[in-house]
Amino acid sequence: MAGQTNWMQLCSGISDTLRPPLRERSLSLASRFEKEQRIEMEKQEGNRVVILGGGVAGSLVAKSLQFHARVTLIDPKEYFEITWASLRAMVEPSFAERSVINHRDYLTNGDIVTSSAVNVTETEVVTADGRQIVYDYLVIAIGHADPVPKTRSERLNQFKEENQKIKSARSILIVGGGPTGVELAAEIAVDFPDKKLTLVHKGTRLLEFIGAKAGDKALKWLKSKNVEVKLEQLVELNVDSDKQNIYQTSDGETIEADCHYLCTGKPLASAWLKETVLKIDLDSWGRIMVDQNLKVKGRSNIYAIGDITDIPELKQGFLAQQQAEVVVKNLRVRIEGGRECMMETYKPHSALAIVSLGRREAVAQFPFLTIIGRIPGFVKSRDLFVGKTRKQMGLDPHTVQA
Structure with missing residues (x-):
């Protein structure tokens, strides 16, 4: 019994001896953690x-x-959109799966305020x-x-609705002959060649933001795809014209169209x-x-x-x-x-622009040269730089978000 008591006393003594250092070490670790947190907060302060x-x-x-x-x-909104791919998404809604990206997919270490x-x-x-x-x-x-929807799913559904509208229309009016109007007309003309397309522009030529040669080449290309182009005219858009699907131009012409797209600034x-x-x-x-x-x-x-x-x-x-x-x-x-x-x-x-003309062609203006066809189309029109932009954002160029 005496031996047993001595062992118990010994163990108790060891425990008493170790307790203060362990407590001190625990307090030291907590203090170090608090200090590191304070340093981190001070680092962020000012940044x-x-x-x-x-x-x-x-x-x-x-x-x-x-x-x-x-x-x-x-x-x-909860997402960012590769906007120059939006017109392609109207004729091919699945394209938007890669071009509409939730902010949280790339911003993993920051705050997002919607x-x-x-x-x-x-x-x-x-x-x-x-x-x-x-x-x-x-x-x-x-x-x-x-004005665009708040959520990614709403935006994707919007593209599906626009696609259905294009599919069900026999005739389509596009108002505006800048890059948006020209690219939309080209996308529809290539994917839906049976549609009757009319493009009305108030200016004297298409693509006025770049050189005249580019506008002339784009006009010739659109006409080759049976797009009717009316220059130096305005279109009256109102509730009655939308209901009746009949639109009046400033020159007194009448245009019948099942739907219209406003592609002005x-x-x-x-x-x-x-x-x-x-x-x-x-x-x-x-x-x-x-x-x-x-x-x-x-x-x-x-x-x-x-x-x-x-x-x-x-x-x-x-x-x-x-x-x-x-x-x-x-x-x-x-x-x-x-x-x-x-x-x-x-x-x-300096002035440099590539305007897509459907899936394979484009018109490009460089400082000393304007060209049209598949060479500039190879640069932009196939993927519209979507893969490149996704990679730049740290995302897989090809993977579609679930």
Whole structure:
């Protein structure tokens, strides 16, 4: 018994001896964890990047900075869309499975606020649902006002409905002879050659945003596909004309069509900025004035990219993506404590455009050359850069989201 008691005392003594060091070690680990958390919070403080707009430019900024800053993306919809593929999705709805992408698929380490911004101050963004989101750096990429559904599934269903409308129509009217109108007419003419297509444009030629040769080549191509093109005319669109499927032009001509598509320019999404601190940063067109680093002129921590800017160049998706890459580099310089001289500048590009003409052909304008046919079509028309854009966003170029 005596031996047994001694062993118990010995074990008790060992336990008493070990308890304080174990407690101290536990407290030490907890203290270290708290310290690391505090350091991480201090690192993030000053690196809060808020991005307004989840289009091809804003989404790329969010994706690229998500592991370098505390990123918040504010967008009224839950997805971003490769917009130059939208017309193909109208004739082939399954194409949208790859071109309409939920924000959470690529933004795995950032916050997503599904709401519209309604106010901007010097330090925060206020959203339509009442949230106040503080920023250290703000990137404005709101582009044009384009009413689209909130969810990806709703957008995919919208393409299916448009496709059914095209399929069931015998005659279709397209209003607008810019890139959208020309590309839509071409998509329908190639996939549904039995449809009677009429394109009406108020200008003297098609594709007025680029050279006359490109417009002339596009006109000739459309006519070869039996698309009737009426230039220098307007169309009266109202409830009665839609009900009767009869449309009057400014020249007094009558056009019968089972449905119509309005492919004219959309307004910039900057009207609400006129009631904010940024009202002095808008030009007479409502565009945000930026400097060579893509900072809003006169401001040190607010940037703007894409169609919303006053950069003197064609407003195209691939240029907005290039601007996004410049802003990402410049924000990383700022966040990592680099000097102003290390920031990258953005130089406006000369006129360069490729307008798809169905699945295999396109018309392209380069600085010293305009060509049409399968060579430019090989560059753009087959996949419309969807695979390339998905890869740029860190996604599989071919896999369709379930």
